[in-house]
Amino acid sequence: MSLTSILALLAGGGISHxxxxxxxxxxxxxxxxxxxxxxxxxxxxxxxxxxxxxxxxFSRPISMFILGDGNLAWVISSLSxxxxxxxxxxxxxxxxxxxxxxxxxAFAQIxxxxxxxxxxxxxxxxxxxxxxxxxxxxxxxxxxxxxxxxYLRSSLRFRFRRRxxxxxxxxxxxxxxxxxxxxxxxxxxxxxxxxxxLISNSGYTQAGIWQGLIRLSSAYLGFFSVFLASYxxxxxxxxxxxxxxxxxxxxxxxFVMVVFAAGGGVLYFWRDFFIPLxxxxxxxxxxxxxxxxxxxxxxxxxxxxxxxxxxxxxxTRTYIISEVFQAGLFVFLTFLxxxxxxxxxxxxxxxxxxxxxxxxxxxxxxxxxVRS
Numbered sequence: 283m284s285l286t287s288i289l290a291l292l293a294g295g296g297i298s299h300x301x302x303x304x305x306x307x308x309x310x311x312x313x314x315x316x317x318x319x320x321x322x323x324x325x326x327x328x329x330x331x332x333x334x335x336x337x338x339x340f341s342r343p344i345s346m347f348i349l350g351d352g353n354l355a356w357v358i359s360s361l362s363x364x365x366x367x368x369x370x371x372x373x374x375x376x377x378x379x380x381x382x383x384x385x386x387x388a389f390a391q392i393x394x395x396x397x398x399x400x401x402x403x404x405x406x407x408x409x410x411x412x413x414x415x416x417x418x419x420x421x422x423x424x425x426x427x428x429x430x431x432x433y434l435r436s437s438l439r440f441r442f443r444r445r446x447x448x449x450x451x452x453x454x455x456x457x458x459x460x461x462x463x464x465x466x467x468x469x470x471x472x473x474x475x476x477x478x479x480l481i482s483n484s485g486y487t488q489a490g491i492w493q494g495l496i497r498l499s500s501a502y503l504g505f506f507s508v509f510l511a512s513y514x515x516x517x518x519x520x521x522x523x524x525x526x527x528x529x530x531x532x533x534x535x536x537f538v539m540v541v542f543a544a545g546g547g548v549l550y551f552w553r554d555f556f557i558p559l560x561x562x563x564x565x566x567x568x569x570x571x572x573x574x575x576x577x578x579x580x581x582x583x584x585x586x587x588x589x590x591x592x593x594x595x596x597x598t599r600t601y602i603i604s605e606v607f608q609a610g611l612f613v614f615l616t617f618l619x620x621x622x623x624x625x626x627x628x629x630x631x632x633x634x635x636x637x638x639x640x641x642x643x644x645x646x647x648x649x650x651x652v653r654s
Contacts (some may be wrong), residue, residue, distance in 0.1 A: 284470055285348055286418050289361065291466040292333070294326030296650070298376045299511065299593045300458030304589035305380020305515035320446035320457075321424030322373060324456050326393035330369040349415065357415045374429040379512045380519075386432050387512060394425025457598040464602050468609040476616055476629055487567070489627040494557075494565045495630060501560075502545060506538060506583045510590050513560045519594045527591060528652045532589045542583050546576045550590045571630040581641040588644040603606075604644075612636040 301322050308314040337344065341358040345351060348358070367428040371390070378387040398421040405420070407414035458491040472498065514534050518527050549556055554568050615632035623631060 284473075285344075286361070286422065288470060289333075289365045290368060291462055293321075293330065293365050294372045295329030295455070295459045296462030297322060297325060297455045297458050298372050299462065299515065300455045301373060301376035302380040302511060302515055303458075303519045306519040309381050310420055317446050317448050318451060319373075320375070321448050321451045322376075322455060324447050326369045326373055327450060329422055329459070330366045334362040334366060337365075349411070354412055355414070357412055360416060361419055364419045364423045367426045371423070371426040371429050374433055375425075378432075382516060384512065386436075390425050390429040390432060393428040394423065397427065398424035405519050406639075421577075421645050458593075460564075461593065461598055461601045461605075464505065464605050468605050470497055472609045472613055475613065479616075479620075480626065480629065483620070484625040491565065491571070492626040492629050494568050494597045495571065495626070496563050498549075498560065499575060499579050502542075502549075503579060503583060503586075506542070509531045510534070510538075510586055514587065515590045515594050518591060524652045528648065531587055531591060531648065537581050538587055539580065542580050545582055546580060550576055551642045568626070571627050574627075574630035574634045578630070578637045581634075581637040585637065585641045585644050588641075588648050591648070600647075604640075607643075608636065608640050611639060 301318070304318050305315065308318055337571060338359055341355040341362070342352045344358045345353075345355040371394075374430075375387055375390065378384075378390075390539075398417075400422055402417035402426070404416040409416075476487050477493065480492060514530070518530055521527060521530075550572060553572055557563075557565055557572075589601070589604060591597075592604065612633060615636050616629050619632045619635075620628045622628070
């Protein structure tokens with residue numbers, strides 16, 4: 283699941299935010315838009331082909347490391363092919379978002395999920411672990427079929443040409459690739475470190491409880507990430523007025539806070555119902571730490587809004603420093619607080635404090651940027 287999540291972010295070179303940004307900027311300039319399609323398609327194809335080759339060559343070692351069984355190397359090989367499909371879907375979804383074509387994006391995602399459900403059920407029921415591994419990938423890949431249908435009906439069909447590749451735009455997209463690569467690697471590395479530390483110091487039960495909290499977080503934080511990338515980022519990409527960007531940012535922060543508080547409140551007060559439903563009754567131990575995780579997620583979701591300004595402005599250095607700062611702060615506080623509060627409780631408290639700090643640092647940086 284973690285490997286699939288990383289590949290979903292990196293599909294096509296991780297240029298989705300860049301494609302959204304420039305699609306929004308070029309929406310009224312067909313020549314520049316077609317040049318963007320050609321450049322982004324070339325970047326995505328080369329990156330995906332190299333990644334596929336890498337996974338095919340090292341499928342057995344990766345299978346041993348991830349699945350604990352070298353005989354499941356074919357699953358990793360299949361993943362290398364699936365990520366080529368994910369790259370196409372990333373390009374289509376990003377262009378649709380940038381052009382504010384929300385209906386096409388929603389149609390592709392909804393139909394793709396509806397198609398994948400019976401297919402995933404069949405794979406899991408017939409083939410067990412290996413079927414589940416393929417099902418996880420297929421759920422993401424199935425959206426490519428409705429995306430292809432919409433693409434073939436659109437005015438952008440076959441508008442990419444090799445001679446239209448723009449070296450300057452290629453360089454700009456590579457910076458977005460670097461930003462998303464840092465995001466895709468930073469937290470998984472931190473997660474691996476903290477999980478291993480929990481296993482060593484507190485046992486598998488505490489590590490499992492924390493992983494349960496992480497899975498819950500990923501589910502609803504993913505909604506805010508997609509919403510902001512689809513709606514907020516194209517809006518601020520189209521304006522160069524800093525005061526207007528600040529005004530939009532504050533409005534969206536308030537919106538995210540209200541929506542998250544409502545959803546988080548439902549999850550917290552109905553936790554005895556949702557935890558066994560979404561995970562299992564064995565995870566009831568995380569009820570004691572859920573409040574810390576929700577507060578941390580509240581500030582993390584709010585901080586997403588500020589983070590997307592750096593993405594929309596292609597501020598690569600600022601974005602990378604922010605990601606490294608967040609990851610480093612979380613690890614530092616986990617180590618510090620873990621000396622006094624052991625287990626999953628100490629980790630969730632460290633998570634909460636780190637994202638409260640990150641949010642307020644982000645607000646200060648935003649104010650400084652607006653006044654500069």
